[in-house]
Amino acid sequence: xxxxxxxxxxxxxxxxxxxxxxxxxxxxxxxxxxxxxxxxxxxxxxxxxxxxxxxxxxxxxxxxxxxxxxxxxxxxxxxxxxxxxxxxxxxxxxxxxxxxxxxxxxxxxxxxxxxxxxxxxxxxxxxxxxxxxxxxxxxxxxxxxxxxxxxxxxxxxxxxxxxxxxxxxxxxxxxxxxxxxxxxxxxxxxxxxxxxxxxxxxxxxxxxxxxxxxxxxxxxxxxxxxxxxxxxxxxxxxxxxxxxxxxxxxxxxxxxxxxxxxxxxxxxxxxxxxxxxxxxxxxxxxxxxxxxxxxxxxxxxxxxxxxxxxxxxxxxxxxxxxxxxxxxxxxxxxxxxxxxxxxxxxxxxxxxxxxxxxxxxxxxxxxxxxxxxxxxxxxxxxxxxxxxxxxxx
Amino acid sequence: xxxxxxxxxxxxxxxxxxxxxxxxxxxxxxxxxxxxxxxxxxxxxxxxxxxxxxxxxxxxxxxxxxxxxxxxxxxxxxxxxxxxxxxxxxxxxxxxxxxxxxxxxxxxxxxxxxxxxxxxxxxxxxxxxxxxxxxxxxxxxxxxxxxxxxxxxxxxxxxxxxxxxxxxxxxxxxxxxxxxxxxxxxxxxxxxxxxxxx
Ligand SMILES: NC(=O)c1ccc[n+]([C@@H]2O[C@H](COP(=O)([O-])OP(=O)(O)OC[C@H]3O[C@@H](n4cnc5c(N)ncnc54)[C@H](O)[C@@H]3O)[C@@H](O)[C@H]2O)c1
Ligand SMILES: [Zn+2]
Ligand SMILES: [Zn+2]
Numbered sequence: 001x002x003x004x005x006x007x008x009x010x011x012x013x014x015x016x017x018x019x020x021x022x023x024x025x026x027x028x029x030x031x032x033x034x035x036x037x038x039x040x041x042x043x044x045x046x047x048x049x050x051x052x053x054x055x056x057x058x059x060x061x062x063x064x065x066x067x068x069x070x071x072x073x074x075x076x077x078x079x080x081x082x083x084x085x086x087x088x089x090x091x092x093x094x095x096x097x098x099x100x101x102x103x104x105x106x107x108x109x110x111x112x113x114x115x116x117x118x119x120x121x122x123x124x125x126x127x128x129x130x131x132x133x134x135x136x137x138x139x140x141x142x143x144x145x146x147x148x149x150x151x152x153x154x155x156x157x158x159x160x161x162x163x164x165x166x167x168x169x170x171x172x173x174x175x176x177x178x179x180x181x182x183x184x185x186x187x188x189x190x191x192x193x194x195x196x197x198x199x200x201x202x203x204x205x206x207x208x209x210x211x212x213x214x215x216x217x218x219x220x221x222x223x224x225x226x227x228x229x230x231x232x233x234x235x236x237x238x239x240x241x242x243x244x245x246x247x248x249x250x251x252x253x254x255x256x257x258x259x260x261x262x263x264x265x266x267x268x269x270x271x272x273x274x275x276x277x278x279x280x281x282x283x284x285x286x287x288x289x290x291x292x293x294x295x296x297x298x299x300x301x302x303x304x305x306x307x308x309x310x311x312x313x314x315x316x317x318x319x320x321x322x323x324x325x326x327x328x329x330x331x332x333x334x335x336x337x338x339x340x341x342x343x344x345x346x347x348x349x350x351x352x353x354x355x356x357x358x359x360x361x362x363x364x365x366x367x368x369x370x371x372x373x374x375x376x377x378x379x380x381x382x383x384x385x386x387x388x389x390x391x392x393x
Numbered sequence: 394x395x396x397x398x399x400x401x402x403x404x405x406x407x408x409x410x411x412x413x414x415x416x417x418x419x420x421x422x423x424x425x426x427x428x429x430x431x432x433x434x435x436x437x438x439x440x441x442x443x444x445x446x447x448x449x450x451x452x453x454x455x456x457x458x459x460x461x462x463x464x465x466x467x468x469x470x471x472x473x474x475x476x477x478x479x480x481x482x483x484x485x486x487x488x489x490x491x492x493x494x495x496x497x498x499x500x501x502x503x504x505x506x507x508x509x510x511x512x513x514x515x516x517x518x519x520x521x522x523x524x525x526x527x528x529x530x531x532x533x534x535x536x537x538x539x540x541x542x543x544x545x546x547x548x549x550x551x552x553x554x555x556x557x558x559x560x561x562x563x564x565x566x567x568x569x570x571x572x573x574x575x576x577x578x579x580x581x582x583x584x585x586x587x588x589x590x591x
Contacts, residue, residue, distance in 0.1 A: 001578075002588070003578070003580070005579070005580035005587075007580070007587075007590055011590055011591065012590070012591055013580060013587050013588075013589070013590045014587075014588045014589050014590075015580040015585055015586065015587050015588060016585060016586045016587075016588060017578040017579065017580060017582060017585045018578040018582060018584060018585070019578065020577055020578055021576070023573055023574075023575065023576045023577065024570045024571065024572075024573060025569070025570055026568070026569075026570050053579075053581065054580065054581065055579045055580025055581035055582075055585065056579060056580070057578065057579060057580070072569065072570065090564065090567065090568045090572070091568070092437070092567045092568045093437065093563075093567055093568075094435070094437055094522060094523075097437075105434075105560075105563065105564075105567075106560075106563065106564040106567060106568055106572055107572050108572065109571075109572045109573055109574055111556075111557075111560055112553055112556055112557060115556065124572070133572070133574065134574045135574055135577070136574070136577045136578060136579060144577060146570075146572060146573075147568065147570070147572075372589060372590065372591035373591055375591065376591055
């Protein structure tokens, strides 16, 4: 089959590999119909995530049709159309039973690495480094899904792929980020990053009762999409860095600052301030892995007693983290990988009830053959390219 | 607020749950020849079930890496076979301590090709979390042709080997499967071909 493979920093291969097969009783094999490229894939592309190996099959936003099911699979059958969550839960451990799927104890066969690095290992994920389990991803014609009863949502017949594909990651991610922001009716929520995740945060914040959402980015194309979703927007390059942006946000909120701030940027944050420059320089020489400029601004702008929610991915350590500001204002922080399986069904219901259609975020549809090129364009031209989906067959 | 200490006063060892659960008391160390290993996992099955599964030594190859088979010869004696990359070795082991529901310790018999010892401890976990397992595995590097095998077997350290095998045991007991990626395709396979690269 054809698959997109990681071939080193900023190198993506289109590779012919063997078809996957069932390796354990709870597996299914899925013929992938649609798959997407995620902002998280860009962290791999840019070489920020350790323990990738040349030849790893990428992709974690995947859906398709079950073509084979292992003997322990109970809920799925051949022919079912399913969406596959990006993180892998076993369904049986203490954390999975609590619906904390991203903290699954059992799905990562390489748990020793994160156990040493982070103190304990979270769930594995598809196509996302050997530290995260090393599972082959879904930017391929077929994928093997372990613990398939837990890692699937059956989609009713007749619903088109593009409407439900993002249940695999960015819609639950945006929704959980908004839930983590403790939004109360009437609140103002500021969202850093108007990428696909930020876009889902904006829509979800409104669904959860926010009165105003302010989106911050420096790409007008992305800010325009945020505006279509009902957000007020700030191009941070227009207001000057750091102090300018914080002043602007306070001015927009009666001097209080936003009730909640969401960092939907993560570890590749851009910025113009002195600290951002230091981050960039250190990252370039490998001294520090995470650039935290957006997070710094979110902490600085947030109202006293407010919440900072962080769906953006971080992987290492950070410098110049304004801990005194966070302490002084008594902020609450919530963060982490999304417990995708917890949200898939309720959010499917919202889609089927026409409350939201997440396909609004798609700007490009290409075939798998154009995958390597699509990575490059997604990375280089963020103004125009917001979300790329790959059609597999 | 946490509850005030009661165990400290009675001199009993603390449990994983701090001082909340009186049920989850570590077995008295006096029962054991040695202290439980520090490699621990909490497994969501009852203590008796975990003990019985392990005590049936023929179950061990289902989760212990590279262990090909165990043949039970008598109540306390068993024959173990490992195989890595075509090299194999066999030895006999003797159960040296067996406290039903609490711990099992074993050791290869004198004169074995490979000298190894191990032990597992079982304790009731706090609340409804099941059972706390502590595992210890040691292989002595013998020199000669089996050096490579034993080095491969123990990985980077005995602690790493015990950690990995304990996680596999937990996964098997909780899910009936062991998480794996062995056998999945990748661009590194012999028969994989790169069509294009960007
Ligand atoms: N928590 C999870 O489980 C989860 C799931 C999916 C994605 N993510 C993460 O969410 C983040 C966003 O994903 P995406 O797909 O939207 O990525 P993306 O790269 O498309 O979007 C990031 C956006 O942030 C903007 N940005 C950069 N620096 C900024 C700054 N200082 N201030 C404001 N905006 C800034 C960029 O211009 C870009 O538009 C990534 O870190 C991704 O890894 C997390
Ligand atoms: Zn993603
Ligand atoms: Zn689990």
